[in-house]
Amino acid sequence: MTITEIAQEAGVSIATVSRFLNNGPVKEETRKKLEQVIRRINYVPESLTKKLISSPSQITTIAIISHSMTNPYTTEFAEEVANTYNSRNIVCYTVYCIDNDTEYRYLMDLIAHKVNGIIMHDPDMGEGKFEFYSRIAQRIPFVIIHSSQGDLECNSITVNQEKGMRDAMAYLTGLGHRRIAYICGSYGYSFKLKERIWKEELEKLGITPPEQDCVKADNVDYEEGMDTAREAVLKYLKEGNRPTAIFTANDIIAMGTISALKEMGLSVPNDVSLMSHDNTLLARSLDLTCVDMKIRSVGIASVDLMDYAIKGSDTTPRHISFTPSIIERSSCKSITKQ
Numbered sequence: 001m002t003i004t005e006i007a008q009e010a011g012v013s014i015a016t017v018s019r020f021l022n023n024g025p026v027k028e029e030t031r032k033k034l035e036q037v038i039r040r041i042n043y044v045p046e047s048l049t050k051k052l053i054s055s056p057s058q059i060t061t062i063a064i065i066s067h068s069m070t071n072p073y074t075t076e077f078a079e080e081v082a083n084t085y086n087s088r089n090i091v092c093y094t095v096y097c098i099d100n101d102t103e104y105r106y107l108m109d110l111i112a113h114k115v116n117g118i119i120m121h122d123p124d125m126g127e128g129k130f131e132f133y134s135r136i137a138q139r140i141p142f143v144i145i146h147s148s149q150g151d152l153e154c155n156s157i158t159v160n161q162e163k164g165m166r167d168a169m170a171y172l173t174g175l176g177h178r179r180i181a182y183i184c185g186s187y188g189y190s191f192k193l194k195e196r197i198w199k200e201e202l203e204k205l206g207i208t209p210p211e212q213d214c215v216k217a218d219n220v221d222y223e224e225g226m227d228t229a230r231e232a233v234l235k236y237l238k239e240g241n242r243p244t245a246i247f248t249a250n251d252i253i254a255m256g257t258i259s260a261l262k263e264m265g266l267s268v269p270n271d272v273s274l275m276s277h278d279n280t281l282l283a284r285s286l287d288l289t290c291v292d293m294k295i296r297s298v299g300i301a302s303v304d305l306m307d308y309a310i311k312g313s314d315t316t317p318r319h320i321s322f323t324p325s326i327i328e329r330s331s332c333k334s335i336t337k338q
Contacts, residue, residue, distance in 0.1 A: 010037045061091040062306065063110050065103065066121045069096045070223035071252060072280035073295060077121055077145070080299030100124065107136060117141035117306045125189060137317070141309035143302050147190040155305045157298055157320045164291040164324035165194045168247060168275060169201035171289070171326055176335040177245040177273060178205065181213045183233060183257055184249035185220040191249050194277070198247065212241060220253050229256025230263075237264045244335055245273040251282035251290070258286065273332040287329045294322045 003017045010017070010033050020026045020034050062085055066074045078094050085092040095110070097103040103123065110118055118140060123129070125148035136142050137154030145157045172180055182198045184191040195214055202209045217232040219225050229252070237260060248254040254276040261272060268274045276283050279292040301320055308318060 006034070006037055010034050060088075060310075061093070061115045062117050062119065063093045063095055063115050064119045064121060065095045065097060065106060065110075065123075067097050067103070067123060068221050069094075071221050071250070072282055073250065073278045073293070074121060076280055076295045077299045077302075080296045081119060081303055084300065084303045111136075111140055115140070117143070117310055119302050119306060120144040120146075122146060141306060143305045143309060145298060145302060147193075152319070153317055155309050155317050155319070157301055157305065157322070159293050159298065159322045159324055161190055161193055161293075161324070162197060164277070164293070165197040166201060167324070167326055168277070168291050169198060171328075172245050172247065172273065172275060172332065173201065173205060175245075175273065175332060177243075178202075178207055179213070179243045180209070180245045180247060181215060181236070181241070181243040182209075182247050182249070183215045183217070183229060183253050185225075185253075186216045186218050188221075191216075194247075194249055210241075212236065212239070213243060217253065217256070220250060220256075223252070225250075225252040226256040226259070229253040230259040231256075233257045233260035234263060237261075237266075243272065245275065245332065248274070248276045251276050251278045251280045251288070254286070254288055255282055268331050269333040273335075275332055279327055283327075283329075287331060289329045289332045290327045292325045292327045294324060298322060 003021065004014055007014045007017045010030075012030055012034070016026060016030060017034065018024075020031060026034070062081075064078050064081055066078060068074050082092045082094065093115075095106050097106055107118070118136070120133070120142070122145055125146055130152055133142070133144055134153035143155045143157070144152060146152075147158060147161055169180070180198070180202065182195060184195060198214070199209055215232050215236045217225065217228040219228055229248070233246075233256060246257055248257050254274065257274065258268065261268060261274075266272055274288060275290065276288045277291045277293070278295070279290040280295065282288075283290040301322075305318060305320065
């Protein structure tokens with residue numbers, strides 16, 4: 001539809017439509033009428049249509065693929081990337097995949113539609129995934145943000161979670177805590193990594209942590225993880241376990257843990273110190289001491305790495321590693337060493 005047809009449909013002049021489309025002065029009543037017409041007919045300006053058809057190389061489109069949109073760890077990352085691209089007038093899509101099959105289908109579809117680049121955020125790095133992502137990177141500019149060990153033949157960003165966990169344990173033991181419970185997901189590389197370090201750091205102090213002090217819950221990377229974590233921690237506490245400190249593998253788990261503690265009549269930090277991992281808006285709103293995963297910085301770095309992948313003459317993959325830090329808030333307190 002042309003602006004002439006829009007003018008006829010709305011009962012106004014062509015000049016009025018032109019002013020409206022160019023953000024010029026138009027009466028409020030006329031503006032509302034034109035908005036209704038344009039929404040109804042899904043109008044796309046001819047200038048944009050010509051640009052899409054004649055100069056596709058000038059339209060840059062980036063896609064972010066994630067496996068959770070209810071985890072603030074993902075949403076804060078995606079927001080940072082999308083805002084950066086939006087400031088450059090670059091189209092940025094965010095795609096949510098429920099499983100590996102969906103991920104594969106979206107990847108193939110995005111490649112077929114010739115997006116300029118794909119940013120993969122924290123995927124499940126199961127067997128065979130390293131080779132698969134390396135093959136994807138040979139076909140399209142590709143940046144992956146991951147926590148698994150392994151050699152990826154594509155541009156990648158990691159955060160040193162091993163150091164972050166060792167620093168977290170040093171922080172809690174430095175406050176005098178010796179019985180520290182660890183709450184995590186049922187499976188996943190980063191959860192297992194933290195569990196190993198939790199045990200190692202306590203063993204260095206001559207402490208063998210009881211098996212029940214490692215509490216596992218399902219689906220903790222999603223909103224429902226607040227409920228599954230609450231149920232798992234509640235069961236653990238009702239069995240008579242009383243750690244002086246709890247470390248949760250992400251902020252969603254921390255939310256569920258706080259609910260369980262409240263239900264048992266326990267407060268943070270007076271009865272139990274609580275420390276979390278990620279430092280999303282959940283941790284900030286609850287004033288939790290946290291391992292900061294540098295989410296915003298990783299988002300900015302992923303855009304820079306994508307620029308390199310798209311524009312750089314050197315095709316050698318680059319790998320960036322961030323060092324996490326401890327953000328100290330009010331959820332932990334010092335106790336007399338046991």
